[in-house]
Amino acid sequence: MMIALPLHLLAAVIWLGGMFFAYTALRPAAVELLTQEQRLPLWAGVLKTFFNWVWLSIITLLVTGGWMIPLLGGMGGVDGVGIHVHIMLLIGIFMMLIFMHVFFNPFKKLKWAVAEHDWIAAGTALTQIRKLVLLNLILGIITILIASSGRYWLS
Template structure:
């Protein structure tokens, strides 16, 4: 039962992260393009601040639940007299997940910081450049997230 609850938390956290990227990338951004740059950048900065806080929580939950589930399966294998070799799909999921987390760190702590400074200074050109960089890296993370889902479901 605990394993199932942890797996549910793991998957729901991933849904929040990937779903939020889909929403921001394909729905919010195109709609926000209709706003003048000062309004658009303020809106995106505020939305991303809130979203990134949620993603930080989701990442923590993904890490804790993922490591716990791997550890539990490994422990059961060893206790039953066998050995544990992590399946290839789990290895790919974990490795790509770590890459996604690193990219998120870059987005949140470098690019978003630039956006926040630009909005505070009413420097709309710099803010637009920062937002464009965020969009690019979110696109990369979204592609990696979709690849992880495909790998885990198709392998």
């Protein structure tokens, strides 16, 4: 638990923090300062790097979460944890599925369209990614709120 919990939290912070930064800081600056033909390759490169970190975060979250549940001080594994842990797990899995859809569908289209200089297709793909990242950002914030305080108000 001494290793699993900090790694679990770090993975969540990397994933959620990256989405928060991209949505609230990078996107507005890119829209203000760059043309569409400059923004789209930037996003393809930024997302390529960030998505590698998301994959690592997902693996870490699954491994550490699976490691911690049986180790929660004799609480009986999955049956012994609070409802807030079950909600965190459910939302987390949903977030992972959304990410996988983004990675294998609109992100793949974005990379292809940028390589082909098809700015309309790239813009469409980036719009899909932006909407799904916003959904995952909201779900991630809800998950953190539930995971960190749920045992105090969910029973």
